Amino acid sequence: MARYELVKRSVALITLTNPPVNALSSAVRHAIAKSMECALSDPKVTAVVICGENGSFCGGADIREFAGPLKGPPLVPLLDAIEAGEKPVVAAIEGVALGGGFELALVCHYRIAHSKARLGLPEVTLGILPAAGGTQRLPRLIGISAALELITTGRHISAQEALKLGIVDQVTEQNACEVAVEFALRAVAKPLLSRRVSMPCKPREIRSAAVMGIKRECLHGHEQDLGMVPSLGTMGRGIAVCLARVGISVIAVESENKLLETGRQMVIGMLERDAKRRGVSASLNLLKFTISLQDLKDVNLVIEAVFEDMALKKRVFQELSKVCRPATLFCTNTSGLDVDALAGVTDRPHLVVGMHFFSPAHVMKLLEVVCGPRSSSETIATAMSLGKRMGKVRVAVGNCPGFVGNRMLKPYIDQATFLLEEGDFGFAMGVFRMSDLAGLDVGWRVWKESGLTGSDVDPENPPRRRQGRRYCPIPDMVCEKGRFGQKTGRGWYMYDKRGGTNAKPDPLIQILLETYRSKYGIQPHNISNQEIIERCLFALANEGFRILEDGIAARPEDIDVIYLFGYGFPRHRGGPMFYASMVGLERVLERLEHYHQAHPDVPHLKPSPLLKKLVACGSPPVQKWREHIKTMHSHL
Numbered sequence: 019m020a021r022y023e024l025v026k027r028s029v030a031l032i033t034l035t036n037p038p039v040n041a042l043s044s045a046v047r048h049a050i051a052k053s054m055e056c057a058l059s060d061p062k063v064t065a066v067v068i069c070g071e072n073g074s075f076c077g078g079a080d081i082r083e084f085a086g087p088l089k090g091p092p093l094v095p096l097l098d099a100i101e102a103g104e105k106p107v108v109a110a111i112e113g114v115a116l117g118g119g120f121e122l123a124l125v126c127h128y129r130i131a132h133s134k135a136r137l138g139l140p141e142v143t144l145g146i147l148p149a150a151g152g153t154q155r156l157p158r159l160i161g162i163s164a165a166l167e168l169i170t171t172g173r174h175i176s177a178q179e180a181l182k183l184g185i186v187d188q189v190t191e192q193n194a195c196e197v198a199v200e201f202a203l204r205a206v207a208k209p210l211l212s213r214r215v216s217m218p219c220k221p222r223e224i225r226s227a228a229v230m231g232i233k234r235e236c237l238h239g240h241e242q243d244l245g246m247v248p249s250l251g252t253m254g255r256g257i258a259v260c261l262a263r264v265g266i267s268v269i270a271v272e273s274e275n276k277l278l279e280t281g282r283q284m285v286i287g288m289l290e291r292d293a294k295r296r297g298v299s300a301s302l303n304l305l306k307f308t309i310s311l312q313d314l315k316d317v318n319l320v321i322e323a324v325f326e327d328m329a330l331k332k333r334v335f336q337e338l339s340k341v342c343r344p345a346t347l348f349c350t351n352t353s354g355l356d357v358d359a360l361a362g363v364t365d366r367p368h369l370v371v372g373m374h375f376f377s378p379a380h381v382m383k384l385l386e387v388v389c390g391p392r393s394s395s396e397t398i399a400t401a402m403s404l405g406k407r408m409g410k411v412r413v414a415v416g417n418c419p420g421f422v423g424n425r426m427l428k429p430y431i432d433q434a435t436f437l438l439e440e441g442d443f444g445f446a447m448g449v450f451r452m453s454d455l456a457g458l459d460v461g462w463r464v465w466k467e468s469g470l471t472g473s474d475v476d477p478e479n480p481p482r483r484r485q486g487r488r489y490c491p492i493p494d495m496v497c498e499k500g501r502f503g504q505k506t507g508r509g510w511y512m513y514d515k516r517g518g519t520n521a522k523p524d525p526l527i528q529i530l531l532e533t534y535r536s537k538y539g540i541q542p543h544n545i546s547n548q549e550i551i552e553r554c555l556f557a558l559a560n561e562g563f564r565i566l567e568d569g570i571a572a573r574p575e576d577i578d579v580i581y582l583f584g585y586g587f588p589r590h591r592g593g594p595m596f597y598a599s600m601v602g603l604e605r606v607l608e609r610l611e612h613y614h615q616a617h618p619d620v621p622h623l624k625p626s627p628l629l630k631k632l633v634a635c636g637s638p639p640v641q642k643w644r645e646h647i648k649t650m651h652s653h654l
């Protein structure tokens with residue numbers, strides 16, 4: 019199903035032989051895998067050429083096998099391995115490279131096409147999507163809009179158009195295979211890194227990881243020993259489960275034997291329930307629990323998930339630097355702290371990266387991979403690849419307070435609380451239910467740390483203003499009453515019990531609001547649904563535009579993915595940035611200008627320069643915004 023031969027003494031020529039169009043049957047995939055293994059392990063081979071017999075490169079998945087169950091090696095790991103290999107691979111495309119065949123060509127480091135060749139991703143015409151990397155690699159190669167057009171129409175393109183788009187490196191009138199062999203010989207000395215379309219850098223393979231956390235309760239009780247006796251908290255447990263269920267050995271670090279036993283039982287219970295649901299056996303043998311940091315000395319990677327406190331995290335990373343091997347990667351699970359400041363206290367800042375999981379970590383799909391300025395490409399690639407292995411939707415983001423998701427949340431929540439202050443407490447769901455679920459004390463602590471509230475701040479001097487801008491102290495007042503949300507049974511709403519989910523309006527909150535408004539002479543007025551939506555969502559999107567300008571997210575689609583998978587943004591709206599484009603950027607700008615004029619002390623309502631620029635350029639569609647953004651984070 020594939021012929022393997024050595025030509026020109028050093029080029030492995032792999033010829034697919036599955037007539038009539040060399041489709042990727044299970045036997046062909048198996049033969050490619052075997053041939054690649056030979057080529058990569060044979061020291062005589064310096065480069066590889068893949069071509070197809072009888073003037074056809076590859077017609078894609080073998081549609082004759084569609085009716086039966088998948089047999090043989092799966093295509094995606096096979097393609098990833100070709101791309102990741104250390105010897106240059108050249109595709110010699112004659113006839114057709116369609117569907118999986120095109121995806122095979124995309125993982126080759128170079129593509130030579132005969133002038134009569136045709137390429138395309140016709141999956142959509144079969145009612146499916148390209149699932150072997152085409153939807154990721156093609157946009158990276160030729161940009162989102164050109165790739166989307168090809169993916170959504172299934173159109174075949176000529177070799178000439180492929181050359182113009184940057185899909186192929188050379189078009190030839192001669193025998194493409196012979197040209198490719200010569201090309202491969204010249205490619206031997208050249209670096210491969212930039213030729214890998216999906217990954218600029220090869221990730222490390224992670225076989226063992228440690229997960230460590232310190233529960234909030236332990237913070238005060240063990241202050242002297244911080245970093246030496248961490249314990250596994252809610253996030254740590256979820257992360258440990260995610261790792262173990264994909265076959266990675268996990269050392270979970272606890273602070274003391276009693277907690278060790280509780281943690282062990284909880285993780286084992288979670289893994290057993292998960293395995294039962296999936297009809298597999300639980301991988302309990304991969305788990306080890308310890309109270310000694312010394313046990314972490316040989317792990318490939320550590321995911322720190324201690325309580326969200328910078329001083330504590332720094333202590334932990336200093337301890338880890340002493341204990342772990344110099345090559346061990348350090349990941350911090352923080353929801354907004356400075357990853358670079360943590361990297362700075364270690365002996366290996368280039369091996370430090372943020373992995374922002376969302377709670378519960380074994381359920382929520384989203385993972386923000388936070389790239390610090392000193393995180394190496396390999397470190398980022400490894401975190402991205404580990405996230406993929408864990409089944410996460412991963413988005414690489416830059417390092418700034420709150421990263422993307424939580425940074426955008428601030429203006430959104432601010433608007434909701436200002437609306438609460440001004441008018442009707444009319445949200446049945448939304449910000450307030452979400453805040454109750456997340457825990458109101460989380461934001462309260464952040465505001466205290468940033469000097470917005472707390473015992474050092476005089477709330478009346480001046481009232482309802484902090485750091486030169488409008489400030490609503492109502493959330494602080496709720497927290498001061500010990501109402502931290504669902505976990506305490508009381509928050510913005512009241513619940514039937516601690517941890518309950520059945521939210522009911524609480525008359526005490528209504529009284530608190532009325533007292534507050536009368537103290538400050540606020541006349542409540544009805545606020546239209548339109549104003550609520552516009553002020554909250556346009557402020558959210560406006561921060562998204564700023565994030566794009568700052569190079570903290572690489573593209574608007576990344577922001578939308580974060581909001582869809584991490585923050586429950588309604589799927590049918592497509593995410594905050596897509597929603598803004600659907601509403602019309604001109605309208606978003608006009609409404610933000612209107613609201614900013616009415617609330618000049620709320621800087622988040624001031625339209626961002628990027629939004630203005632896009633409107634001035636005729637409001638291009640989302641996939642074209644990137645062309646108008648100057649700052650791009652080098653890693654994203």
Ligand SMILES: CC/C=C\CC(=O)SCCNC(=O)CCNC(=O)[C@H](O)C(C)(C)COP(=O)(O)OP(=O)(O)OC[C@H]1O[C@@H](n2cnc3c(N)ncnc32)[C@H](O)[C@@H]1OP(=O)(O)O
Nearest residue numbers: 038039041077078079080081082093116117118140149150
């Ligand atoms: C993880 C999954 C990975 C990827 C998904 C996919 O790849 S989906 C499949 C994508 N590929 C296609 O949709 C290609 C479909 N085929 C065509 O468009 C045309 O057949 C093609 C290749 C352009 C050739 O057209 P032409 O007009 O020259 O010939 P004809 O259509 O009569 O086909 C000739 C014979 O080839 C057989 N054939 C074509 N494609 C496949 C295929 N993918 N698998 C198996 N067999 C294929 C076709 O049935 C004809 O056979 P015959 O016995 O002569 O009737």
